[in-house]
Amino acid sequence: LFLSEHGGTHLDAPYHFDEHGLDIAELPLPRLIAPAKVLDFSHKKPLQGIAPEDLEAAISSQGLRLEAGDAVVVRTDHSKNYDRPDFTMHRPHITAEGAQWLVDKNPGFLVTDLVGLDPPDDPTTPVHLAFLLAGVPFCQVTCNLAQLSTGSWQVAVFPLKLVGGTGSPARPYAIEV
16 A cells, blocks of 8 residues: 555644654544534635634634634635645645644644645745644645534544554544534
């Protein structure tokens, strides 16, 4: 079997950017199951950043409260662009400040429909660094997040248990509670 750890819908483990972080096989499954806090950024255009003030506005307008260990779901509807040849660059992104704001809330993990979280033109990957150095794994390149726009949800991410893996193809799952 030949596959990429970071292709398609996949989970990035802290070990991806932190040699002392947990690899994909070391992430305990209970850590990857949590109440979902869905933040709607479907209004964001390609190349627009999601900054702390955007995150605060989404939480306030949706009447949410982030608790430590929650799964933060960042919905941009970018999955509608996956058929574009430039879909990896033609997308919204999380700013470095937005990433740090989220990390400071101590989420269990992040789920997003973005393919890449960082600003497309920033090779220093500040968003990856913020999350992974803080030990926060994230699942990216997901679909159907609009279905989570109403109701209360529990989400889970099931990666392949790749020993020493920096990431893994993953199966995200949501159930209404």
